[in-house]
Amino acid sequence: MNILRFITAGSVDDGKSTLIGRLLYDSKSILTDQLEQLEKQSKNRNDAGIDLALLTDGLRAEREQGITIDVAYRYFSTPKRKFIIADAPGHVQYTRNMITGASNAELIIILIDARQGVVEQTRRHSIIASLLRIPHVVVAINKMDLMDFSQDVFNNIVIDYSAVANQLGLHHVSYFPISALQGDNIVDPSANMPWYEGPPLLQYLEDLPLQTDHNHELPRFQVQFVIRPQTPELHDYRGYAGRIASGIYRQGEEVTVLPSGLKSRIRSIEIGGKPVEEAFAPQSVVIQLEDDLDISRGDILVTGAVLPEVTTESEVLLCWMDEKPLQPGNKYILQHQSRQVRAMVRNLHSRVDVNTLQEVALDGPVSLNEIVKARIKTAAPLAVDRYASLRHNGAAILVDETSNNTVAALLFT
């Protein structure tokens, strides 16, 4: 049994909350007392029946205003898999939250209202999926019950969306005709749509192979913390603790330390205090080396022939996430995994239109939710990969050191 993390994108009107409610309800993850609470709240609102969408609105402000403000995480399990849903709001003013939810997702469910077809919001969500390189895309064409479960309606939307997917380079796309409200093609094949021959949505989510999503070719390991017990019996112990971002590490292998370029060999690998011969992403391990080198938090141990680029200047895709606009001359703290260095945004090249993916000239400050192409300069070298090839070693955040807020997401290009 493994874990699938996915994000759902869509607005309240698309039936996103109803779909999540349906998945939780049909997988029996909603329990009796939660259902009773739901019934009570549904009554409070003079609604008829249970509103599955109410389940996913966590905060009072959200319930009062009937909107989703922030990413909420939901959990359900089937005998085959554990699922973690990042339930993100869909409107353009919440692009920040959607990127947050998408950053750890291996799959995105894009909801399309069968009555509306592909709309601007569908394009925007697909663009974010493509920028953040979410490996799998599920297009859930919802409210089929309102379109007489028509195969033609479904086929036409598939044709329209395929054009979008091709343009964005989304390769792994699957389509499902569903009714979240009535449960068609969610858990069981729909009797209303005998023309649909694919699996129901949940079965697809359960059976989707995931092992190809972790890169096992390019080993990357950043040191988070140095373990030095300094007790009499462990006097010389010096272990580098961290989480393998990608690849496989084996005892005896030669490693290069970046950014210094020093070399050594892996003496031992431990997980939870127990020695292992090899370890792989995303395991958290402790690595000891043969030589006593000067290595500290933020240094990267790599093996193999393909090394990350060690550089103080990088081209990035930058998504601005703060209420205050980006100040080009300001210094920020850049955090790349655990490594923090001072940085500044050197050049702003262009703005990426999140509705068309077209690059447009910058005409004014970069404000909340905007995505720009930029050049970043750091005070100390970083060992980074391109985000497109290695997600975790190709991403970073910017922190405003006066407010301490996380103000930008960076993808190295």
Add this chain to the structure above:
Amino acid sequence: MQDYQLDYLSELEAESVHIFREIAAQFEKPALLFSGGKDSITLVHLARKAFAPDRIPFPLVHIDTGHNFPEALEFRDALAKEVGATLIVRKVEDTIRQRKLTEPKGKFASRNWLQTYTLLDTIEEFGFDACIGGARRDEEKARAKERIFSVRDEFGQWNPKLQRPELWNIFNGRIHKGENVRVFPISNWTELDIWNYIRAENIALPSIYFAHEREVVDHEGQWVAVSEFVRLDPGDLVTRKKVRYRTVGDMTCTAAVESTASNLDEVITEIQATRISERGETRIDDKVTEAAMEDRKKNGYF
């Protein structure tokens, strides 16, 4: 053949260990808030794994309401000793006396809410900049929205509308003086994940998690243990039942579940079959208002 796929419990463990190491690296004075329940016992187990072969590099802090199960307190002391961690205990009773607070009244007078005062005083007394808690996002609606690194202002307050974006595995723990961060390493675990992990890792638990005989009294359909902290009214029917606890909180606000499960396998079978949520079945204090947890968190609660 090795397929380089992690089992879900190993992946959850790897994520929690990563979070623990970020805490140790980013903060000067972290503390692990230890309640004596299964979630904080699991936290201690994960912290040991994160820093092995060294000791856990921060103290365990227990905010003691004075209404604890004696079994949980014994277990707490033994565990702290076993892992070689400093145990700091601060009592709500002392806060009530020093700050002249009003003791809650009523049949099941719960000091649960007053813990916030003691917690904030303890944070100030020791200058803790990060408090590690065992909250899980599956427990409750407000918790589903909370970050793993949850920044609190100098009053300990959570502002759900102004949370920092938390991207990839990057945790921003930078704070101003006086602020602190609540960190939740098991955010992504569910109740059943915790139980399955406890079984897989053979983690010891206090005996009250398993079926035992106890005198209980009915409170709106929930069984509450008879103790010196619960006022018995005329007409209360005290019965002797075979029960276990699904969560371990205060004796005044934690209800027991009728059960014959005497080992982990049986407990897990019962939890898999139950149709009632953990907090719904066992916590008397969460039912007060629809937004009870959200309100408490905004005021500095765990």
